[in-house]
Amino acid sequence: MTQEVVEKIIDQGSHAAAELGERGAAAVQHAAEYGGETGVGFMMHHIMAQPVIKLPTILGIDLTITNHTVMMWIVSLILILAFGLSFRRKGLVPKGRMANALEALVLYIRDDVIMPNLGPKGKAYAPYLLTAFFFILLCNLLGLVPFAATATGNIGVTAGLAILTLLTVVLAGIRAHGVGGFLRQFMPHGIPWWLGFVMVPVEVMSLITKHFALTIRLFANMIAGHLTILSLMSIIFIFKSYFIAPFPLAIMVFSSILEILIAFIQAYVFTILSSVFIAGSLSSEH
Amino acid sequence: MELMTPNSGAIFWTILTFLTLLLILRKLAWKPILGMVDEREGQIKASLEQAEKVSQEAKKTLSEQAQILEAARRESQEILAKARQSAEISKTEIIQKAQTEAEQLIQRATREIQLSRDKAVAELRDLAVELSMTATGKLIGKSLDKKDHEKLVKESLQKIGNVN
Numbered sequence: 001m002t003q004e005v006v007e008k009i010i011d012q013g014s015h016a017a018a019e020l021g022e023r024g025a026a027a028v029q030h031a032a033e034y035g036g037e038t039g040v041g042f043m044m045h046h047i048m049a050q051p052v053i054k055l056p057t058i059l060g061i062d063l064t065i066t067n068h069t070v071m072m073w074i075v076s077l078i079l080i081l082a083f084g085l086s087f088r089r090k091g092l093v094p095k096g097r098m099a100n101a102l103e104a105l106v107l108y109i110r111d112d113v114i115m116p117n118l119g120p121k122g123k124a125y126a127p128y129l130l131t132a133f134f135f136i137l138l139c140n141l142l143g144l145v146p147f148a149a150t151a152t153g154n155i156g157v158t159a160g161l162a163i164l165t166l167l168t169v170v171l172a173g174i175r176a177h178g179v180g181g182f183l184r185q186f187m188p189h190g191i192p193w194w195l196g197f198v199m200v201p202v203e204v205m206s207l208i209t210k211h212f213a214l215t216i217r218l219f220a221n222m223i224a225g226h227l228t229i230l231s232l233m234s235i236i237f238i239f240k241s242y243f244i245a246p247f248p249l250a251i252m253v254f255s256s257i258l259e260i261l262i263a264f265i266q267a268y269v270f271t272i273l274s275s276v277f278i279a280g281s282l283s284s285e286h
Numbered sequence: 287m288e289l290m291t292p293n294s295g296a297i298f299w300t301i302l303t304f305l306t307l308l309l310i311l312r313k314l315a316w317k318p319i320l321g322m323v324d325e326r327e328g329q330i331k332a333s334l335e336q337a338e339k340v341s342q343e344a345k346k347t348l349s350e351q352a353q354i355l356e357a358a359r360r361e362s363q364e365i366l367a368k369a370r371q372s373a374e375i376s377k378t379e380i381i382q383k384a385q386t387e388a389e390q391l392i393q394r395a396t397r398e399i400q401l402s403r404d405k406a407v408a409e410l411r412d413l414a415v416e417l418s419m420t421a422t423g424k425l426i427g428k429s430l431d432k433k434d435h436e437k438l439v440k441e442s443l444q445k446i447g448n449v450n
Contacts, residue, residue: 156296
């Protein structure tokens with residue numbers, strides 16, 4: 001009897017301890033996530049993805065929907081609505097200001113990004129590149145709106161986009177030269193066979209590095225602007241002075257304007273680099 | 287650091303969202319827009335070619351017209367020159383005719399005048415002979431015979447002829 005009671009007590013005790021431990025761990029995690037109200041924690045809170053709907057992890061993929069996921073959906077919805085409404089009527093000339101503006105952007109990407117790099121073969125890849133441009137541009141721009149999040153400031157999002165470009169590049173190469181032809185590109189012509197042991201890993205690395213750089217470039221550019229603005233904002237709270245406030249504010253306004261420019265530049269750079277990579281994969285000599 | 291590690295969920299949702307967006311926009315936007323632009327470019331190119339053709343045709347027509355105009359001008363000038371020439375010819379003809387007619391008239395008139403003068407002179411001579419005969423008869427009181435008479439007349443006539 002006493003044995004049972006003791007065992008029960010021990011059991012309960014261990015349960016309680018485990019629960020406490022869990023709570024403690026949760027508290028520590030919470031503290032780590034939010035890190036107080038000022039400083040790094042506050043900035044991280046703004047930049048990092050925040051879960052909106054918790055979903056289970058399936059096949060190692062955490063399906064949790066974050067604010068960045070929601071932002072991507074908002075961006076997609078805006079793009080679908082904008083293009084759908086503007087180009088509802090078929091005609092030779094776009095009707096309405098919105099349609100004209102969108103057509104000008106589309107034509108700019110087609111004539112100055114896709115055609116110079118890919119030529120007439122670019123027609124097949126125009127939908128991918130155009131979608132990438134508009135998706136990234138709107139993600140970048142919406143990230144500047146207060147209370148919104150920058151999806152392209154999430155390295156997972158930029159990695160996803162770079163993976164899609166990598167897949168497009170690989171598929172373009174296979175479509176142009178066949179699987180064998182595509183694989184032969186890793187072994188440049190006119191070198192001794194034994195150099196292949198060096199050249200093939202180098203070429204494979206080069207292919208992956210290019211897209212890794214694509215990931216980091218977009219992510220870093222987006223995050224850097226936000227960190228600058230948030231750091232400047234922190235200055236106001238650190239000094240707690242009305243006399244200091246106007247200076248960071250002025251620079252923040254300037255930085256925000258600069259960020260609008262960067263939003264366009266980075267969308268353009270991602271698109272033009274993607275088209276250059278695809279063009280490299282399409283051309284026979286490598 | 288969590289900031290720098292790509293989250294598998296973020297990658298998954300990005301790819302899923304992007305591919306869905308790509309499919310929707312391809313049907314909704316890229317195909318209509320690019321098709322429209324291609325069609326427009328084709329039409330502009332066709333219109334330019336058409337305009338070029340029409341302009342060349344117009345140029346050809348213009349040169350043709352200029353040729354026709356030039357030919358017409360030359361012809362009119364020829365006609366004018368011919369007309370002037372023929373007018374000149376008829377003018378000289380008329381003048382010549384008039385001159386000859388006038389000359390003929392003058393000649394005839396002169397002849398008539400001569401004739402009438404001769405006639406008048408003969409009449410006057412006869413009258414003078416008669417007068418002188420009567421006058422002499424009356425003066426002398428006796429008639430001269432025919433022979434003397436004629437002799438006298440001849441003498442006086444010669445005198446008159448000398449005067450004349």
